[in-house]
Amino acid sequence: xxxxxxxxxxxxxxxxxxxxxxxxxxxxxxxxxxxxxxxxxxxxxxxxxxxxxxxxxxxxxxxx
Numbered sequence: 001x002x003x004x005x006x007x008x009x010x011x012x013x014x015x016x017x018x019x020x021x022x023x024x025x026x027x028x029x030x031x032x033x034x035x036x037x038x039x040x041x042x043x044x045x046x047x048x049x050x051x052x053x054x055x056x057x058x059x060x061x062x063x064x
Contacts, residue, residue: 004033
């Protein structure tokens with residue numbers, strides 16, 4: 001539900017941190033009630049927020 005609300009309101013990027021699965025789902029490019037780009041990142045991956053080019057965040061830092 002949150003994902004569709006974020007997309008509807010034009011939130012450019014939405015991250016879902018799934019501690020159980022040890023992954024981060026990155027949703028970008030809102031289109032109506034969904035996102036045009038959805039990718040999964042796991043331990044060992046680095047994420048770069050779309051609005052902060054050059055800023056890298058290790059997935060393991062988010063997973064704890």
